[in-house]
Amino acid sequence: MKVRDGLSTHLTVAQQYDHLVEKGAIKRDPAQERVVRELDLLVDRIREKRMARKSRALGWLFGKGKKTNEPITGLYIHGEVGRGKSMLMDLFYQIVPARAKRRVHFNVFMADVHDRIARHRQALKDGKTKETDPIPPVAAELAQEAWVLCFDEFTVTDIADAMILSRLFSSLFENGVVLIATSNVDPDDLYKDGLNRGLFLPFIKILKDHVKVLHLAADTDYRMEKLNRLPVYLTPLGPETERMMDQAWETVVNGREVRTETVTVMGRGIPVPRAAGDAARFSFAELCEAPLGARDYQALVERYKTLFIDDIPVMDLPQRNAAKRFILLVDTLYEARTRVVLSAAAAPDRLYIAKTGTESFEFARTASRLTEMQSEEWQETSAAAAAAG
Known part of the structure; x- marks a missing residue:
């Protein structure tokens, strides 16, 4: 055996x-x-x-x-x-x-x-x-x-x-x-x-x-209990944050098989490196340094109710294209009330440090939304949305 x-x-x-x-x-x-x-x-x-x-x-x-x-x-x-x-x-x-x-x-x-x-x-x-x-x-x-x-x-x-x-x-x-x-x-x-x-x-x-x-008429909503205890935004990057992200991921996976998947959008395939049920886990690079757009992010939030995003870096002008995608991604997550667990190099208002360009203004909204996503009210509504999926 x-x-x-x-x-x-x-x-x-x-x-x-x-x-x-x-x-x-x-x-x-x-x-x-x-x-x-x-x-x-x-x-x-x-x-x-x-x-x-x-x-x-x-x-x-x-x-x-x-x-x-x-x-x-x-x-x-x-x-x-x-x-x-x-x-x-x-x-x-x-x-x-x-x-x-x-x-x-x-x-x-x-x-x-x-x-x-x-x-x-x-x-x-x-x-x-x-x-x-x-x-x-x-x-x-x-x-x-x-x-x-x-x-x-x-x-x-x-x-x-x-x-x-x-x-x-x-x-x-x-x-x-x-x-x-x-x-x-x-x-x-x-x-x-x-x-x-x-x-x-x-x-x-x-x-x-x-x-x-x-x-299956169990009395307890075990998934909601676990979701409500999860962290949302972990910083700074390092071994302890990585350990906490892995621990939160194991809680969401709950013993299910983790596998690679592909989400198809307009004939194109978006590779999903880790997925279990209606939860998926990506790195920042996989979501924001790849050539993805609004349709792609929308397809992901329609398929997955909980998204993990690892290793969000501090961005400056050389990373403005990745910053644009990240702004769009956060907007999509926010509108869909998607449950998120993120690890980042800095607090939301310190993730984009460039002082010029439209991204510097747009990122203020992104930082505000990332901060709201950490609130108890947000966690309750997004956890409920995840459970309803």
């Missing part, structure tokens, strides 16, 4: 959960424990199916034992924000015995689906395929890559997504995909009041036919 970061990697979800309780990372919650039991049952079913597939492939048990083509019912875990849904799914994802598995934010998954559909249509136009319907081949490709599919923050707001979900997921389930999803809403409330919702309703039935719906 392997051990990583003090936690065995080949255990049950319940054992991992108990380990987190014992080390004080979480509090034991009966509502969470009910979900844990269901996740472990699902792990067992997936393990049985994987072993049966392997045995059948080797010809050892051909024609004997349980059928391996029986579909596995997945899980749809919904409840209010901050109740630990993503944390529990991550514990499941770490141990589920399937190599072809994928854990992804639902919006990122759908962006990938639309990209694949566009490529298929281009291939049809170029004469490289005769398949006029892109959904079946796209679904087959996705199922081949991952037959255990974990969605974080399952929600439907885009009509382009809504109109293809019934056919897409029918095909995914036909290809043997097992779905595990977390959401803030009951399946019956997905795409509520959305345009042409009647065309979307068949998807809800398909979904409920293939998942067991669990309501």
Whole structure:
């Protein structure tokens, strides 16, 4: 049995959960424990199916034992924000015995689906395929890559997504995909009041036919408790500030897998070096020394509710372009009420020291907003906005 970061990697979800309780990372919650039991049952079913597939492939048990083509019912875990849904799914994802598995934010998954559909249509136009319907081949490709599919923050707001979900997921389930999803809403409330919702309703039935719906009704909003204790603006730069930034990041990540992602804007990809759920972490250079603009920053705050920005330097005239981007970035964060955690070389009113140029005047607003972001009132409203995401 392997051990990583003090936690065995080949255990049950319940054992991992108990380990987190014992080390004080979480509090034991009966509502969470009910979900844990269901996740472990699902792990067992997936393990049985994987072993049966392997045995059948080797010809050892051909024609004997349980059928391996029986579909596995997945899980749809919904409840209010901050109740630990993503944390529990991550514990499941770490141990589920399937190599072809994928854990992804639902919006990122759908962006990938639309990209694949566009490529298929281009291939049809170029004469490289005769398949006029892109959904079946796209679904087959996705199922081949991952037959255990974990969605974080399952929600439907885009009509382009809504109109293809019934056919897409029918095909995914036909290809043997097992779905595990977390959401803030009951399946019956997905795409509520959305345009042409009647065309979307068949998807809800398909979904409920293939998942067991669990309501995680924990009493405590653990995420809000943690968010309200986070620092906002750390200075000066140095080992202690870096340690505090890392500690705050671990609090927000809350045991979830940290990975690189890409946010697509107008056909361009913005690399996200560290992301976990709806939180992302960048350096100042990655956000303000790269050729990014208003659309890019807006896309980031729409995708992530909490942003960490490391190593904001003191800027002078040679850094005026980076200062312009930083002004724009702070304006975007401010308007979106995005939760921020920043490390900087100096206090906000000392970050831009040039006395000439429009940036020297504009930066006064930026400094004021950075100062406001440190207030208790700001932290409460931005933490609430982050939790509502």
